[in-house]
Amino acid sequence: MEILKQIESLKLLPVIKLDSSENAAPLAEALIAGGLPAAEVTFRTDAAEDSIKIMTQKYPEMLTGAGTITSVDQAERAMAAGASFLVTAGFNRKVTEYAVANHIPIFPGICTPTELMLLLEYQLPVAKFFPAEQYGGLKTIKALSAPFPNIKFMPTGGINATNIKEYLACDKIIACGGSWMVKDSFINNHEFEKIRSLTAEAVTLIQKEA
Ligand code: 3PG
Numbered sequence: 001m002e003i004l005k006q007i008e009s010l011k012l013l014p015v016i017k018l019d020s021s022e023n024a025a026p027l028a029e030a031l032i033a034g035g036l037p038a039a040e041v042t043f044r045t046d047a048a049e050d051s052i053k054i055m056t057q058k059y060p061e062m063l064t065g066a067g068t069i070t071s072v073d074q075a076e077r078a079m080a081a082g083a084s085f086l087v088t089a090g091f092n093r094k095v096t097e098y099a100v101a102n103h104i105p106i107f108p109g110i111c112t113p114t115e116l117m118l119l120l121e122y123q124l125p126v127a128k129f130f131p132a133e134q135y136g137g138l139k140t141i142k143a144l145s146a147p148f149p150n151i152k153f154m155p156t157g158g159i160n161a162t163n164i165k166e167y168l169a170c171d172k173i174i175a176c177g178g179s180w181m182v183k184d185s186f187i188n189n190h191e192f193e194k195i196r197s198l199t200a201e202a203v204t205l206i207q208k209e210a
Contacts, residue, residue: 003085003105004126006063007038007154008174011206012164014199015040015067015156015179016187021050023187028059030192031182034199040067040087040177043074049081056082065105067177072098079104087128087177091115096122107154111135116148126152126174133158138167145172161205168206178202 007013014031016039018024024047031037037059041052043066055064065085066078072094075086085105088095092108099106100122107128110116119127129141132155136143141153155167156177167176181198 003063003065004174007085010036010038010063011168011175012036012202013038013040013065013154013156013175013177014182015042015177016051016182017042017044017179017184018047018051019045019184019188021047021054023190024051024054025058026190026192027182027187027195028055028062030196031199032059032062034181034196035203036181036199037061038063040065041083042066042068043070043078044068049077052078052081052083056084069095071095075099075104089128089130091118093118096124100124111140113144113147116144116151119151120148125150126154128177129153129155130177131157132167132176133163137163138170141167141170141172161202164202164206165208 041048052064055062066083067087069075069086069088075095075098086099087107089109091110096108107126109128109130152174153172154175154177159176159178160180164176167173181202182195186195
């Protein structure tokens with residue numbers, strides 16, 4: 001699966017909340033200039049749909065997906081806007097079934113073994129483990145991997161420059177999601193140079209051999 005491979009090679013997926021779609025283009029430029037041409041644009045605001053449209057039309061080289069999807073309607077709108085993958089914070093059967101039926105890569109959010117078993121039902125290879133730090137972080141991922149050795153994880157929630165290397169050293173983790181380089185406050189204050197430099201620092205950090 002191509003999208004999975006791309007996320008795996010980037011190792012870090014910026015989790016973004018845009019309050020205004022006017023910030024979508026400068027944010028995309030900062031991420032591209034920082035060396036991380038990827039975004040999970042969360043449907044936590046009304047600007048998500050337009051922001052995805054702008055990012056995918058103006059910056060087709062970027063890997064742009066939609067996050068925090070809670071309904072099939074949102075999933076359909078995200079895909080129509082150009083998203084190439086879907087992420088949910090928790091497991092939603094309807095959204096998952098829509099994605100599977102339409103061959104759309106989806107990363108359902110889970111944090112328990114019971115939820116993880118739902119991925120097996122739909123033969124999905126990667127779970128978003130969320131909120132990672134609050135639910136035991138790496139220790140929990142390793143424990144979950146024992147009974148479910150074929151599932152991989154994309155942890156997000158509380159991951160930052162101080163702990164990401166530890167997560168990425170685990171072979172069950174394909175990539176981490178994080179917002180520390182793209183905080184809403186930076187975006188709303190138009191601190192795009194700061195976003196570029198924090199992104200570039202993050203890229204240098206994660207590409208460095210352990
Ligand atoms: C997410 O939805 O993945 C999280 O909000 C990201 O968590 P973080 O803001 O702690 O990186």
